[in-house]
Amino acid sequence: xxxxxxxxxxxxxxxxxxxxxxxxxxxxxxxxxxxxxxxxxxxxxxxxxxxxxxxxxxxxxxxxxxxxxxxxxxxxxxxxxxxxxxxxxxxxxxxxxxxxxxxxxxxxxxxxxxxxxxxxxxxxxxxxxxxxxxxxxxxxxxxxxxxxxxxxxxxxxxxxxxxxxxxxxxxxxxxxxxxxxxxxxxxxxxxxxxxxxxxxxxxxxxxxxxxxxxxxxxxxxxxxxxxxxxxxxxxxxxxxxxxxxxxxxxxxxxxxxxxxxxxxxxxxxxxxxxxxxxxxxxxxxxxxxxxxxxxxxxxxxxxxxxxxxxxxxxxxxxxxxxxxxxxxxxxxx
Amino acid sequence: xxxxxxxxxxxxxxxxxxxxxxxxxxxxxxxxxxxxxxxxxxxxxxxxxxxxxxxxxxxxxxxxxxxxxxxxxxxxxxx
Numbered sequence: 001x002x003x004x005x006x007x008x009x010x011x012x013x014x015x016x017x018x019x020x021x022x023x024x025x026x027x028x029x030x031x032x033x034x035x036x037x038x039x040x041x042x043x044x045x046x047x048x049x050x051x052x053x054x055x056x057x058x059x060x061x062x063x064x065x066x067x068x069x070x071x072x073x074x075x076x077x078x079x080x081x082x083x084x085x086x087x088x089x090x091x092x093x094x095x096x097x098x099x100x101x102x103x104x105x106x107x108x109x110x111x112x113x114x115x116x117x118x119x120x121x122x123x124x125x126x127x128x129x130x131x132x133x134x135x136x137x138x139x140x141x142x143x144x145x146x147x148x149x150x151x152x153x154x155x156x157x158x159x160x161x162x163x164x165x166x167x168x169x170x171x172x173x174x175x176x177x178x179x180x181x182x183x184x185x186x187x188x189x190x191x192x193x194x195x196x197x198x199x200x201x202x203x204x205x206x207x208x209x210x211x212x213x214x215x216x217x218x219x220x221x222x223x224x225x226x227x228x229x230x231x232x233x234x235x236x237x238x239x240x241x242x243x244x245x246x247x248x249x250x251x252x253x254x255x256x257x258x259x260x261x262x263x264x265x266x267x268x269x270x271x272x273x274x275x276x277x278x279x280x281x282x283x284x285x286x287x288x289x290x291x292x293x294x295x296x297x298x299x300x301x302x303x304x305x306x307x308x309x310x311x312x313x314x315x316x317x318x319x320x321x322x323x324x325x326x327x328x329x330x331x332x333x
Numbered sequence: 334x335x336x337x338x339x340x341x342x343x344x345x346x347x348x349x350x351x352x353x354x355x356x357x358x359x360x361x362x363x364x365x366x367x368x369x370x371x372x373x374x375x376x377x378x379x380x381x382x383x384x385x386x387x388x389x390x391x392x393x394x395x396x397x398x399x400x401x402x403x404x405x406x407x408x409x410x411x412x
Contacts, residue, residue, distance in 0.1 A: 036335070041393060041408070057407055090407055092395070139397060185411045188396050205394045206410070249394045276380045277391050306393060325335060 024297045025264075030319065030329035033072040037065075037326035041277065044093050045307035045320050045328070048101045051075070051118060052318055052328060054307070055093050063091050064105065066118060067328065078116055078123050079105050086125065088112060094142040097195040097312065104128070108138040108151075130163055137184055140191040145198065152202070154187035160200070160213075160220065171220050172202070175209035175227070181237045194253040196312045199223075199291065201258055203248035207232070207241055210248060210260075212293055224293050244271045249283075252310030252317060257288040257296070257333060259317055261308050264298050279304055279322050286317065288333060299333060383409075 034052075043057035052067040062077035080087045088107040096102040096115070106113040106128075113128040132138065132151055140152035149163045157177070158170040174187050189204035198215035208228035213220040232241040250261035263270060263283035275281040282304035288297040307320040315333045320326055380391045387400035389409035398409040 043408070044395065090405070182411075185398075188410075190395070205396060246394075275393075277393055279393070282393070 023295050025267075025300065026297060027300045027302065028331055030301055030303075030321070030331040032323065032327050033318075033330050034067055034074070034328040035325070037320070037328070039326065041279075042307055042320045042326055045309045045318060046093055046095045046103065047309045047311060047318060048095055048103060048118065050101055052309070053093060053095070053103055054320060054328065055091070057091075063088070064093060064103070064116070072328070076118070076123060078125070079114070086114075088114070092141070096143045097193070098143075098145045104141070104143050106141045108141055113141065132161065132163055132168075139188050142191065142193055144193060145195045150191075150193065150200070152191045154189075155183045159187070160191075160202075162220070169219070172211070172213065172222065173225075175204055175207050175211075175225075176232075176239060178234055178239070179237075180234060180239045182239055186239050186241070190248065190251045192251040192253065194312050196255075197253075197291065199253075201251055201253075203251060203260065205247055205249055206243075207239070208245075208247050210293060212258075212291070226293055243273055246272045248287075250308040252308040253312045254310040254315040254317060254333060255312060256290065256315055257310075258291060258293070259308060259310050259333070260287045260289065261285075261305055261319075262287045264300070267300075279306065282306055282322065286319070286333075297333075299331075301329070301331070303329075 037054065039056040040058050043055040046053045050069055052069055054065050055063055059081065061080050063079040063081060064077060065074055066076040066078065067074050079091055081089065081091065083089060088105060089110060090107055091105050094104045096104060101118040103116050104113065105116060113130060114125050115128050116123055116125045130149055136153055137155050138151045138153050142150055144150050151161045151163065153159050157174060158172055159174055160172040161168060161170045174183065186207050187204055189202060191202045193200050200213040200220060203210040211225035212223045214223045232239060245265060248260045248262050252259040261283060262285060264285040270281055284301055284304055286299050286301065286308065287295055288299065289295050301321060303321040303323045305319050305321045308317065310317045317331050317333055319329050321329050383391050387402050387406055389398035389400045389406050389411055391409050393408060395408065396410045398406045398411045400406050
């Protein structure tokens with residue numbers, strides 16, 4: 001009898017351990033705070049203390065649109081496109097998370113960057129001079145705490161570089177360490193920094209990978225990396241993945257979660273090769289990971305979603321979605 | 334209707350930018366890259382036309398692609 005009880009207990013214990021914890025899936029109805037963004041395609045969405053910033057990559061003027069977070073009203077625009085001294089040819093946006101209402105606009109490979117501060121008296125724009133060597137194929141730049149800047153180069157084996165006057169250093173690793181010829185194409189991705197937790201997260205668009213680095217004693221160290229799938233091959237020196245699926249296209253931080261824009265293929269099996277710029281086919285789900293990169297919840301927003309940002313001080317997420325034109329929505333997670 | 338108005342508006346902007354360039358070429362020479370970007374992405378009738386002329390695929394993710402036309406295209410990939 002005792003033996004039978006022992007075996008029964010053991011079987012029950014093994015059953016519990018072998019069960020995968022189900023990821024919670026929820027449906028939400030986000031609040032629309034700004035309707036009808038006038039753009040062919042919003043390029044990005046960021047957050048400062050008081051403002052939302054969205055970008056229009058296909059404009060000649062007014063690349064950055066500044067929206068009051070409380071009222072949802074657009075209050076200003078900034079940054080013109082061009083070759084003038086105060087203009088950028090191909091601007092990209094990041095924000096200073098350790099400063100109240102400042103953002104960073106850069107043209108990575110032309111070595112031209114600006115810091116723009118939103119004040120009560122308007123906008124003030126000043127040049128930022130960063131030295132990161134010649135010929136670097138940098139795709140991302142972002143400010144860190146304490147006036148430092150980080151660059152990302154998808155062709156370098158140590159792709160991240162913290163810039164400094166005499167103490168620049170490179171760190172990190174690419175998702176696949178074979179010497180492939182198409183690193184620039186497959187290892188581009190989104191790189192985001194949470195200054196409150198001093199955490200850096202990198203995820204590739206076309207390759208099933210995400211990694212997390214934490215700043216310890218002034219230097220970044222990898223904490224964790226996840227390869228979601230091994231569905232790829234190296235053919236004639238080129239890395240070829242499953243082009244019918246994509247990985248993570250946006251990353252946002254909240255107090256408790258790393259939020260990503262990803263398609264839930266278990267409920268939405270869209271072939272990504274058919275999407276292109278058909279915005280009706282955008283993913284409608286955001287994935288919530290904890291800061292150990294453990295997936296906790298999948299949230300369905302009920303609309304196609306294009307861009308994400310979050311507030312590291314709480315669990316508020318803002319997104320640009322389609323309803324039926326481009327809108328900015330807000331939700332608590 | 335709104336999308337049609339947007340496309341018309343963008344076409345006007347591009348034409349105006351082109352006129353502005355010719356009037357102000359000595360002061361501000363807009364990068365051929367910029368207009369190349371707008372032309373290829375805004376005025377292509379289809380994404381297929383963009384791919385044929387550049388060798389890049391138009392996407393909504395923030396990627397860059399060095400096209401066979403020698404230009405760097407935003408929101409595009411070769412992969």
